[in-house]
Amino acid sequence: DAKTTQPPSMDCAEGRAANLPCNHSTISGNEYVYWYRQIHSQGPQYIIHGLKNNETNEMASLIITEDRKSSTLILPHATLRDTAVYYCIVWINTGTASKLTFGTGTRLQVTL
Amino acid sequence: DTAVSQTPKYLVTQMGNDKSIKCEQNLGHDTMYWYKQDSKKFLKIMFSYNNKELIINETVPNRFSPKSPDKAHLNLHINSLELGDSAVYFCASSHFGQEAFFGQGTRLTVV
Secondary structure, three states: OOOOEOOOEEEEEOOOOEEEEEEOOOOOOOOEEEEEEEOOOOOOEEEEEEOOOOEEOOOOEEEEOOOOOEEEEEEOOOOHHHOEEEEEEEEOOEOOEOOOOOOOOEEEEEEO | OOOEEEEOOEEEEOOOOOEEEEEEEOOOOOEEEEEEEOOOOOEEEEEEEEOOEEEEEOOOOOOEEEEEEEOOEEEEEEOOOOHHHOEEEEEEEEOOOOOOEEOOOEEEEEO
16 A cells, blocks of 8 residues: 655634645555544544545545645644644555554644 | 444453454455553554454564454454553454554553
């Protein structure tokens, strides 16, 4: 699986958009970009994923650059409850051995 | 309704004991996983089962033995517990090759 690089921490004011970057310069053509988050000692929570096109759901938007070497997760109106560690993972279902490999993530702190 | 549920939530036990953690999912998924999160917060996969068949077995001491009685259950049995086994253990499930849903974790403390 390709490796990802994320800033260790970020701050965001409540109500503002939180833009979390992720570099995945060695991503291969059939690897997806997945985002998960972990809110203080809870289980990781799936947020969104994409391959080439930008994606949006009720939680967030995912912007993937044209060369697919980086992406940005956007939380449009961050709230205090969005304070968490956010993990960017590039992943492919490799048949019989399919697993998510978590890195160190970005700790997002949303403040008043 | 909890999608992926683990029991117990907390487990404190002495070194040398044998303990089990149970996991159940009601999502109809065919793949289940065990992850370990250590004190430094690194999340690492331990095992994965697809349709009750072991498909991923990372470098884990053989004191750890997963058992999948059916597709909805994946239990983790640990023999001869050691201090270093203290961690949070997460169960997860997915349709094969799709996003995984995680349980709330079992915090194991070995004293």
